Amino acid sequence: MENIGRATFGSKFGALMATLGTAVGLGNIWRFPYMCGANGGGAFLFVFLLCALLLGLPVMITEFFIGRHSKKNATGAFDVLAPGTHWNVIGFNGVLAAFLILGFYTVVSGWTMGYMFQSLSGSLNGKTADDFTSDFSLFISSAPRLMFWTVIVVIMTHYIIYSGVKKGIERSAKFMMPLLFIVLFALTIRSITLPGAKAGLQFLFNPDFSKITSATILSAMGQSFFSLSIGMGCLITYSSYFGKTTNIQTTAFQVTLLDTFVAVLASVMIFPAVFSFGIQPTAGAELVFITLPNVFEQLPLGNLWAFVFYLLLAVAAITSIISLHEVVTLYIHEEHHVTRKKAAIYVSAGILVLASISSLSLGIWKEYTLFGLTFFDFLDYITAKIMLPFGGMMICIFVGRRIEKKILKEELTNKGTTSFYFFNIYAFFIKHIAPVAIGLIFLYETGLIHWIMNLLN
Numbered sequence: 001m002e003n004i005g006r007a008t009f010g011s012k013f014g015a016l017m018a019t020l021g022t023a024v025g026l027g028n029i030w031r032f033p034y035m036c037g038a039n040g041g042g043a044f045l046f047v048f049l050l051c052a053l054l055l056g057l058p059v060m061i062t063e064f065f066i067g068r069h070s071k072k073n074a075t076g077a078f079d080v081l082a083p084g085t086h087w088n089v090i091g092f093n094g095v096l097a098a099f100l101i102l103g104f105y106t107v108v109s110g111w112t113m114g115y116m117f118q119s120l121s122g123s124l125n126g127k128t129a130d131d132f133t134s135d136f137s138l139f140i141s142s143a144p145r146l147m148f149w150t151v152i153v154v155i156m157t158h159y160i161i162y163s164g165v166k167k168g169i170e171r172s173a174k175f176m177m178p179l180l181f182i183v184l185f186a187l188t189i190r191s192i193t194l195p196g197a198k199a200g201l202q203f204l205f206n207p208d209f210s211k212i213t214s215a216t217i218l219s220a221m222g223q224s225f226f227s228l229s230i231g232m233g234c235l236i237t238y239s240s241y242f243g244k245t246t247n248i249q250t251t252a253f254q255v256t257l258l259d260t261f262v263a264v265l266a267s268v269m270i271f272p273a274v275f276s277f278g279i280q281p282t283a284g285a286e287l288v289f290i291t292l293p294n295v296f297e298q299l300p301l302g303n304l305w306a307f308v309f310y311l312l313l314a315v316a317a318i319t320s321i322i323s324l325h326e327v328v329t330l331y332i333h334e335e336h337h338v339t340r341k342k343a344a345i346y347v348s349a350g351i352l353v354l355a356s357i358s359s360l361s362l363g364i365w366k367e368y369t370l371f372g373l374t375f376f377d378f379l380d381y382i383t384a385k386i387m388l389p390f391g392g393m394m395i396c397i398f399v400g401r402r403i404e405k406k407i408l409k410e411e412l413t414n415k416g417t418t419s420f421y422f423f424n425i426y427a428f429f430i431k432h433i434a435p436v437a438i439g440l441i442f443l444y445e446t447g448l449i450h451w452i453m454n455l456l457n
Ligand code: PHE
Pocket: 022, 023, 024, 025, 026, 027, 028, 101, 226, 227, 228, 229, 230, 232, 234, 320, 321, 323, 324
């Protein structure tokens, strides 16, 4: 992490951009619409917004506190703030979560790259919605093709981490992120002007609250944590590079708002097209990949739009992959006294194994399941719905119980030079409300609550 623009992080803009780089990624553009489609549309969006604002934002501020106050990596931070205790287990949970996320995130990034090249070769031309759906099934069941793209993504990321060109990546991300916004806007306009688009907007903005179940709430909470990159130490590591004058509350607020905005925008881009082309909103992980080619088809220079879109999405994905890779690499490097370069090699090799298994679990190894889920879905479930909320809950408990309020306030107000109007509410919330809320959602969905109730009776 030494190279992640320490100099730029001194500026507020640098801190904001770096954090946005990890937050905005496939989670917003690929995962959010598919989760939303599978969990009832508007009702999911509503719960997601509540989770992002009421749980995500306070947890993010708390992670920023831990990172900037300790100036350490995900596990090291807990050793500094609570020496000689086992609180560093929270950091370890994060490191493991990062590694497991990489196991499926790199696979989806591989799909993005594959589609980018397909758009170049013009193979998206002149096809119907059904063709795009069967093309995708063919794409993910072709083991060599999938493996090829996954390997390319891992090698590219490894090269970036290994040669320390993160500054370059960050600089290009600063330029490509705004470009991604522009392309998203343009595609959204095309999508909402398609015939029958209204049904998609209704699906999204006319919530049917009867669709909210405990599974919807857990999915929405998991999605908010995943999308904001919280609960797993990534933001602890990043904020250890924040300058003394970086305003933690404003940065957290801006990141939450922008990240949520991208997710909503991506849905406004997807759902009108989903309904217009008669695609099932519950299609699952392939939703974005089977919907968007139809929109590109409707645009002049469709192949060019497709190419630019997949390229920008790949860049957004890679900035997130780097942050995930970094958490694991830094942990091995610092805690196990391995050189940075060696640590990076171990991590990349590990991802390659994990990603290969999860990639094949969608095709030829489909029948092998864990708890009824393919390996790919299992990695997604255990990280987003279990490990990240668990991490977030423990982070709140840790700061709420172990850290003096005075120290917390000093750090969050830059030693009293900025104001934090709702500090007392925030402190009460992370100590008493957030851990209980996260814990209950968690116990309820995993069925543990029934087990505990039975024990008590
Ligand atoms: N937030 C990223 C995204 O939305 C994914 C991610 C999760 C990155 C956790 C880092 C840590 O794509």
